[in-house]
């Protein structure tokens with residue numbers, strides 16, 4: 001099972017669109033955060049809610065940034081020709097898995113290890 005040039009083109013397009021969507025939603029989250037701060041009242045109960053909302057928006061932005069770095073990594077690997085191989089063990093990632101999660105750098109086995117904390121997520125290694 002290998003990905004054809006057409007498959008790769010289609011996945012690349014998917015990745016680019018996803019990156020744009022995340023960039024847009026991150027901007028929206030930042031703008032909403034600013035508005036929330038501007039509308040702050042002095043009621044302690046309201047302040048607690050506002051703090052919670054800010055935290056939610058912040059965590060949304062952070063996970064967006066994490067996914068964005070995975071998408072950039074995937075686009076980089078598309079150019080290098082290593083796309084579709086697990087970054088950890090070198091096995092081929094299933095076509096269906098790539099269709100569903102085109103930015104994933106892992107095969108299903110390594111993904112499970114990352115989720116269980118047995119492997120350090122690659123996105124964090126790249127940011128650091």
Ligand SMILES: [Zn+2]
Pocket residue numbers: 086087088089090091106107108109110111
């Ligand atoms: Zn693997």
